[in-house]
Amino acid sequence: MKNQSNKTIAVIGLGYVGLPLALLAERKGYKVVGIDTDAKKVELLNKRTTPFAGEQIVKQLKNSSLETTTDFNRIKDASVIIICVPTPVYENHIPNLEPVKNACRNIAKFLQKGQLVILESTVNPGVSENIVIPILEKESGLKAGKNFFVAHCPERINPGDKNWTVENIPRVVGGLEEKDLEMAYKFYSSIISGQIKMMGSIKEAESVKVVENSFRDINIAFVNELAMSFSKLGIDVVNVINGAATKPFAFMAHYPGIGVGGHCIPVDPYYLIDYAKQNGFDHDFLKLARKINNNMPKFTAEKVLNGLNEVKMAMNGTKIAVLGLAYKPNIDDCRESPAFALIKVLEKYRASVVTFDPFVPSRSTAKSLGEALKDASAVVIATCHDQFKNLEPEYLLKNGVKVVVDGRNCLPKEKFIKAGIIYKGIGR
Numbered sequence: 001m002k003n004q005s006n007k008t009i010a011v012i013g014l015g016y017v018g019l020p021l022a023l024l025a026e027r028k029g030y031k032v033v034g035i036d037t038d039a040k041k042v043e044l045l046n047k048r049t050t051p052f053a054g055e056q057i058v059k060q061l062k063n064s065s066l067e068t069t070t071d072f073n074r075i076k077d078a079s080v081i082i083i084c085v086p087t088p089v090y091e092n093h094i095p096n097l098e099p100v101k102n103a104c105r106n107i108a109k110f111l112q113k114g115q116l117v118i119l120e121s122t123v124n125p126g127v128s129e130n131i132v133i134p135i136l137e138k139e140s141g142l143k144a145g146k147n148f149f150v151a152h153c154p155e156r157i158n159p160g161d162k163n164w165t166v167e168n169i170p171r172v173v174g175g176l177e178e179k180d181l182e183m184a185y186k187f188y189s190s191i192i193s194g195q196i197k198m199m200g201s202i203k204e205a206e207s208v209k210v211v212e213n214s215f216r217d218i219n220i221a222f223v224n225e226l227a228m229s230f231s232k233l234g235i236d237v238v239n240v241i242n243g244a245a246t247k248p249f250a251f252m253a254h255y256p257g258i259g260v261g262g263h264c265i266p267v268d269p270y271y272l273i274d275y276a277k278q279n280g281f282d283h284d285f286l287k288l289a290r291k292i293n294n295n296m297p298k299f300t301a302e303k304v305l306n307g308l309n310e311v312k313m314a315m316n317g318t319k320i321a322v323l324g325l326a327y328k329p330n331i332d333d334c335r336e337s338p339a340f341a342l343i344k345v346l347e348k349y350r351a352s353v354v355t356f357d358p359f360v361p362s363r364s365t366a367k368s369l370g371e372a373l374k375d376a377s378a379v380v381i382a383t384c385h386d387q388f389k390n391l392e393p394e395y396l397l398k399n400g401v402k403v404v405v406d407g408r409n410c411l412p413k414e415k416f417i418k419a420g421i422i423y424k425g426i427g428r
């Protein structure tokens with residue numbers, strides 16, 4: 001490994017994206033300063049504990065000498081400054097770029113000649129040139145492309161994935177000009193083992209991420225719509241998808257469920273929808289996919305209603321256990337999790353909802369699985385945590401459960417039906 005010790009990197013934003021990146025750059029020989037506005041998070045990180053799960057990160061953190069601070073002054077010594085702050089959307093799905101703007105304002109105060117600023121946060125095309133650069137130039141008095149350099153390298157962190165990591169995931173990078181691109185390419189080549197593709201412009205690099213995640217959202221919407229249709233046709237859509245997946249080309253399996261959560265897939269399409277609309281194009285298809293996916297919690301609640309009707313029970317006053325709050329299996333991240341939309345719908349039917357997620361005790365109403373299941377007439381699997389995949393029908397029957405709605409199609413359907421439980425999957 002080339003010794004980069006004479007080079008300092010500053011990473012702004014120490015969350016799911018910034019922290020793994022900061023730890024990787026440090027392992028590759030850079031001196032790294034991690035900066036976050038959350039003093040509590042900085043304090044925890046300095047004590048070598050991490051505010052979010054992930055044993056890999058905890059181990060790396062304990063072995064690292066990463067310096068973390070809230071003081072933006074520390075960017076002065078950095079040759080590369082990487083922005084890894086969140087890019088959420090507001091309730092009305094309009095992009096919220098405040099975290100990016102605030103990071104740029106804080107950087108601009110201390111920006112030095114020759115520094116390279118890289119934005120990793122997911123944004124729509126145009127943000128680097130129309131938002132990031134004007135703020136950096138205005139508050140620093142320096143000129144982008146001349147006195148300092150700007151590039152975009154969209155993050156591709158996949159939380160919980162042990163095979164694809166920040167070190168080996170291929171990346172794309174775009175620069176304001178040729179020089180900015182070269183500098184960014186050289187930096188990423190020194191820490192990433194995966195392929196790094198140089199894009200023709202910074203806008204192309206910004207477009208790659210929103211396109212790849214919109215691709216995933218529309219594919220999930222496709223199978224969610226199939227699930228709704230095949231429910232009426234009495235055909236098991238999961239079996240059909242697995243059948244289609246035997247085709248070794250031109251098919252990519254996605255699976256239906258109670259909805260689409262996380263900080264990427266349900267959010268990124270809105271960045272493209274909004275930017276295209278500002279430029280005179282309406283993404284009907286992307287909007288329809290968002291509508292279908294956002295409707296899945298309601299579709300799931302109707303499954304609960306139908307299941308209870310089959311055992312002559314109403315939702316009103318019935319105890320329903322919702323198992324899983326995190327947006328995907330075996331992690332504690334609840335951002336945009338459809339479980340919460342499902343709970344809202346169930347409570348509208350005046351059901352008495354208890355929740356349990358072993359990875360999210362702080363937001364679970366029950367302290368254990370046993371407590372959640374006790375006297376519950378219906379169970380909804382909202383997240384396919386390993387602990388729930390192994391649930392036995394006998395255990396549920398013993399607790400008085402009559403209906404199981406398998407929101408992630410992760411239980412053995414036949415086994416539950418044979419045991420006399422009313423089983424409802426999503427599309428099966």
Ligand code: SAJ
Binds near residue numbers: 158253260
């Ligand atoms: N989901 C479905 N059906 C599917 C796949 C996912 O309903 O077939 C749901 C999940 O339950 C979850 C949501 O969609 O609620 C998002 O799932 P995800 O597997 O896409 O997980 P993310 O949000 O962690 O997505 C990340 C993304 N990575 C980056 O943005 C860098 C995404 O691009 C990856 O495709 C994804 O990981 C992955 O492949 O695991």
